[in-house]
Amino acid sequence: MKYFDNAATTPPYKEVIHTITEVMSAHYGNPSSLHRYGEDSARLLQKAREVCAEALGVHAGEIVFTSGATESNNIAVKGAALQWITRGKHLITTMTEHPSVFESFKQLERQGWEVTYLEVDAAGEVTEEQVAQAVRTDTVLVSVMHVNNETGCVQPVAEIGRMLKKKYPRVLFHVDGVQGFGKVPLYLKESGIDLYSLSAHKIRGPKGIGLLYVREDVSLFPLLTGGGQEGGLRPGTENIPYIVGMAKAVRMAKEAEKTVSERLKLLRATLMEGISRLPELKLNSVPEGAPHIVHFSYPGMKAEALLHMLEEEGFLVSTKSACSSRKAEPSRVLQAMGKLPDICLSGIRISLGDEHTESDIQDLIAALNKAVGRVRHLKGENLT
Ligand code: PMP
DSSP states (O other): OEEOBTTTOOOOOHHHHHHHHHHHHHOOOOTTOSSHHHHHHHHHHHHHHHHHHHHHTSOGGGEEEESSHHHHHHHHHHHHHHHTTTTOOEEEEETTOOHHHHHHHHHHHHTTOEEEEEOOOTTSOOOHHHHHHHOOTTEEEEEOOSBOTTTOOBOOHHHHHHHHHHHOTTSEEEEEOTTTTTTSOOOGGGTTOSEEEEEGGGTTSOSSOEEEEEOTTOOOOOSSOSSOTGGGTSOSOOOHHHHHHHHHHHHHHHHHHHHHHHHHHHHHHHHHHHHHHSTTOEEOSOTTSOTTEEEEEOTTSOHHHHHHHHHHTTEEOBSSOTTTTTSOSOOHHHHHTTOOHHHHHTEEEEEOOTTOOHHHHHHHHHHHHHHHHHHHHHHHHHHO
């Protein structure tokens, strides 16, 4: 089987698995304990924090370990809204955010906040001007994702962040960086970003662990209360094996960022070119998108049917995003891009990983060609 669903999750690096197993068996102390086992774990925790901070170009004290990006996004969005309630109750986001951001805003809206959901263009992009126009005197938070998980569309988050810092310095800016890290360079300190979410399992680390960067002079309302770990924002005994495993994956992904993204860019261009030559397939990703995601539709064909045909040929792909692929509704992201219902219901996402080669891409294009041929043949048979 060839795995082409890396935007859903990635195969962990062998080194990461090894590290996790070792830490789990040999360093099981609770980092809050005062004895040597506790100190040993506290040291590992601090080292992991420093490694993640270095990869993001931020300070170690600005890293909060969480159970994944869903939690990071919830802490950032709701924590900012609740903390700054006296400053105002207006929030800004986009129509194409991941559900962990989008539904956080929906929940706040139901609780009395006012939310502006920015429309995207046909490529899925918002502009810095749209954000600037939406800001009001009572705006407390703007949240825009770096790379869209369905289409790979890259948002101009650095431009948005710099504009906000210059014109509206009191407005907080959160970026969901899950699909961008290790693929599309972003410098947090130079981009006016106050809050940034990351997930380990999208970068060949373990599942169930992530982080939130919280700029040093930003305070958030803690959604959870407990023992005060992670600066009080994510209390609970720290998952040291996964935190150390994540730090390893973060470092490896950062070190490989340039070479991996250059290589994936070439593979993606070949794949997009191959898809655009297939009759009836419609590309939903734009050429300047992130280097690992290609999204297309086959109008008139149920996405699951094409997915299973590709699976029979040995290729694992995705319909929409993994988080919403079991729902029968059309993709909210494609709808926001103005795509017709037929396109929204027949979407397939192919997401590349650093293990792929040119010949994998050629084989995938051939399998797609075969699947499309089979469908056309079946359609023809039905007509006669
Ligand atoms: N944001 C984006 C853009 C994602 O792709 C995902 C994972 N589908 C998440 C957030 C949630 O990450 P996690 O699985 O770590 O909760």
